[in-house]
Amino acid sequence: MPGVLPSGKVKVNPSVKKKxxxxxxxxxxxxxxxxxxxxxxxxxxxxGIDSRQIxxxxxxxxxxxxxxxxxxxxxxxxxAVICLGCVIKGETPHFDYICQAVAYGLTEVSxxxxxxxxxxxxxxxxxxxxxxxAGGKYGNKGEEAARTALxxxxx
Ligand code: DLZ
Numbered sequence: 001m002p003g004v005l006p007s008g009k010v011k012v013n014p015s016v017k018k019k020x021x022x023x024x025x026x027x028x029x030x031x032x033x034x035x036x037x038x039x040x041x042x043x044x045x046x047x048g049i050d051s052r053q054i055x056x057x058x059x060x061x062x063x064x065x066x067x068x069x070x071x072x073x074x075x076x077x078x079x080a081v082i083c084l085g086c087v088i089k090g091e092t093p094h095f096d097y098i099c100q101a102v103a104y105g106l107t108e109v110s111x112x113x114x115x116x117x118x119x120x121x122x123x124x125x126x127x128x129x130x131x132x133x134a135g136g137k138y139g140n141k142g143e144e145a146a147r148t149a150l151x152x153x154x155x
Contacts (some may be wrong), residue, residue, distance in 0.1 A: 010066055019079040022080075022082070023056050023081075026083075026121075027061070028062060028087075035140065036145070040146040043142075044150075053144065055072070059096075062102050065121070066102060072077035080117075083121065086121065086125055087099055088135060089125045116152035120142055137150075
């Protein structure tokens with residue numbers, strides 16, 4: 001992946017340090033999305049981004065990430081929006097509708113505003129699989145989402 005060193009660390013352009021990020025977090029499956037938020041926040045901080053340049057907003061569920069992302073991306077001073085959520089298929093009868101709506105919605109927000117809008121939404125079959133991707137054996141996808149935002153700001 002461009003901009004990512006073999007160690008997995010991002011090669012940071014100093015100009016990125018001045019950028020402002022919004023992190024929009026879904027409250028559904030909160031224990032998982034809070035772990036994603038912690039991963040995203042610490043990944044930005046580890047690249048020298050001041051905590052005052054990171055704005056956190058909460059939305060009720062992943063379905064609402066789209067509107068949350070649009071409102072943040074429309075702000076002049078926000079450079080990138082990182083959206084974090086967790087949808088568990090085994091517990092969500094309308095899983096496919098929610099996931100598709102969020103994926104299309106976030107793509108549209110990104111294309112309409114011309115800003116990176118990152119899809120940091122876990123879409124897993126089980127709660128266990130979600131834990132494994134929120135600081136477990138498969139890493140923390142919130143951290144990955146933050147690295148993707150940094151990479152797109154280099155673009
Ligand atoms: C309703 C619902 C269900 C059943 N499951 C999830 C989920 O696993 N993950 C998630 O982020 N949100 C879920 N929601 C809530 C919807 O995203 C949304 O908030 C409601 O349908 C109201 O629009």
